[in-house]
Amino acid sequence: MQPRHGWISTVLTHPRKLLVFFLIIWGALGAGVTQLVFNGDYRVYFENDDPHKVAFEAIQTDFNKSENLSFLIVPESGTVYQPETFRLLYQLTEAAWQTPLSNRVESLANYQYSYADNDDLVVTDLIGADAVSDNDIAWVRRAATSTPEVAGRLIADDGRAAMVNVTVQLPDGDPTAAVSRITAFARTLQKEYSTQFPNHTIMLTGVVVLNNAFSEAAQRDASTLIPLMFVIIAAMLAVLVRSVFAAFATLLVVFASIGMTMGLAGWAGLYLSTATVNVPTLVTTLAVADCIHIIVTTRLMLQGGMEKATALQAAVRQNLKPILITSITTAIGFLMLNFAAVPVLADLGNLTALGVMIACVLSLTVLPVLLLLMPFKRPRASQKTAGFFDTTGKLVVRHHRRILPYSALLMVLAVVYAFNNTLNDVVVDYFDSSTTFRQAVDTKSDYMGGMATINFVVDTEEEYGIANPATLQKIAVFTRWLRDRDEVNHVLSFSDTQKRLNQNMNNDDPNAYSLPREQDLASQYMLLYEMSLPYGLDLNNQINMDKSALRLVVSLDNLGSKELISLEQEARKFFKKLAPELTLRAASPALMFAHIGERNMQSMVAGTLLALVLISFLIVFALRSWRLGLVSLLTNLIPAAVGFGIWGLISGEINMALSVVLSMTLGIIVDDSVHFLTKYQAARQSGKDAAAAVRHTFSTVGVALATTTVVLSAGFAVLILSSFLLNADMGLLTVIIIVAALIIDLLFLPAFLMWLDNQASQHKQGDFT
């Protein structure tokens, strides 16, 4: 026995002491989990000085907050203009004021419509308590269709659907609890009014419902699919290594790694976010891989006739170097996430790095001890799988000249298709059509357009500046420009209200539907209208306190991040030309996410690619071989390229979750190539030629690599069942990449190594290494 590995025999001679020590540490660290709080706030994705966050918060300060919840009402009869629907709208609008944290409720029923009555300006609700006569309905229809603030926003242009829109003021900090309270209340109303008005479909949409759908989807998967994933991983493991106890020991190591990591996170005062909840999954992949290497090697040794304790020692000795290299390089790779634009991704990286190292230590100490204490016997007849890898190894050696060009061609193809992918986040696409949220969004799309909005704020930087006729004129032009765009469904613009007031003040003369020509007149119209509005329907959502800035609320189709950003930029360009003296600000949660998503996806993908390159350089040092390091660079990058190539074929859209997949699979990709290369190098150093070394490597690590891949693929495949497409896509792409990594490492890598060695021996006639 090599003296430098003396520790493992010490460990194996005092197994119970080690186990007690392990349980104490697990308990102490794991207890930190109780300190963890979940923060579902989307703002965790942004740094405090993020320009888009700052812009959005400035708008939230100047105008009332715009987080909303909407009731979409679709009457079966095909028209809202009927007594029954009017009653529903009136009653639901009243009831919606009881929504927790609400401070504004808007609908066709309570829209503050103005008209002239002799010399008076009447400002009134569109639908009164029992105003459902034919005359009333005809009057409302006329008013609604001729008022751009109503048509297309509170009622569909064709009158087939209507909205009751509730604005809520979410608390600072974590809004998760408030969001679920608000949604629960809205659902009660939805149920109540659906039974009371049976000929109507009532659905819920809006930012609050979206937030709620997010946390509900995440929780649903966390309580069903994730446990199922662990069950499948354990079951597959038990079948493949033919030992329930080995599977149990692996699961124990996995849970301990996760428990200690998350516990440390808790003690360190970190919080759980929608990003850091991925840490357990990431840690799982490498912990499983580490354990499988030890288990499979031990089994091989046992089959070779070794005694159990000796077999375990030998397995640890053989795998120590590759497991250490894989873990350390992967950890360093994850630490790279500290350079990502998003603060929570740094937490994700640090925690995963920590978890990977914990898994490394546990798989080298606790796992052998568990296997020693548990009945992990020599398997009876299991030469089949090993025999399969022997044969495959021989086939690869024989056909390596043919494999190389074919695989090279496939890879080039994959890379070409990888360029098919575009980074694009369409938030509502995260939910598949079986979810009620997606159904509501799709129904709303059919009748009234999507749920994305952008706030454009025109800032004059002087008191009452928005009453300036020239400014108002430009705002009207900008409004028209926005309305002319295909992706824009509605623009709420105060220039329309000014026109109507001017008409009202001129005895409702339709020819006077135009902007007032003097500033003081515009200001006084505004004052008059403002003084006529009841609680919760004031103009502060459109006009700021000193009337220096005006907000346009633009409702859009359900655009992806790319289209959102391009609309924003074109609008800015148009406005700059139109009104160089005015400032235009644009912000909304959708836009914030579009920007952060773009930046985040770029930094995530670039960061992970960079990490893979860095890891390859570390492998150069670890294996003390330039050549093998460079080879590992290829085998590390190609699986990602192939994975994304296949993704480019089947989908082509990469969202925020998919950009995480690369870092998720990073550990496995590196594990595959490191283990193959170390064993290959060891074989070469022991004097075997390239062909013999490849055959040897196949028979030693082939089983382990294949087992890891099958086990993890089966586990991640469970996620494909999720109705939360974010998780489903993530599961699918992970499976694609780790399978691709295995195939590449078992076919391309050996062929490439043999080709390289042949080249080298032809040129140098010298030794490799």
Added chain:
Amino acid sequence: MTGRSRLLLPLLAVWGMLLAGSAHADAASEEAGLKVAKERKARDQGWDNSVAETLMILRNAQGQESTRDMRVKTLEVDGDGDKALTIFDSPRDVSGTAFLSISHTTDADEQWIYLPALKRVKRIASRNKSGPFMASEFAFEDLTSFEVEKYSYDLLREETYEEMPVYVLEQKPQDEFSGYSRQVLWIDKQHYRVHRVDFYDKKGELLKTLEFEDYKLFKDTYWRPMTSLMYNVQTRKSTDLITKSLEFGVGLEDSDFDKNSLRRAR
């Protein structure tokens, strides 16, 4: 009897009393509340008319400010709500705009506004009483005169507020168009001056808090706060109403408070 139940019974009794005291306004506390409200009104009768110069400071959640200057002429009306004429001096765009409000004890208030740019008087519907006055945190109904008939009352408790013995009075608006479900007032026992009001919105959540400060005595009888601070708890916006000058008995009469007087108001 076991030790536990011996402890439990008195606890239950106390709990029951607390429940009764808080949840159910009994006839006695309602009666007491009405008495406080009537006394408050009685202490403030006979001042006839006044004119004030007032500064309104609007503040958003970030603390950015915007100001409005105005003059308020007020006429006491026996047996009905008061009349008030407000003339805006700034911001410039609305300078010269005059607002007349004739409040009634039970009927809807009447409101007119004169717009100098249009040179016309317009009537404003009364549904707006819950709405903001000049985009401030004050609603119209917070600024109209106090009339006993506008609310139902319940004396919640008596306590000490800023070292003064006070009544804590709950009042519920009788008008369906009010923006509030209830208000809680702190009224000192010595002069029946209101020191603080908590406003609760229609869903029962605390909406705003109003504090009256710098009370001054006029004509040896009438107390008026020189500063009113309204803070919106939900939006964290606030409005200060500062009385720069106040004069009583300036010879105003009924004819100064009609539609025609609006045009003349300067």
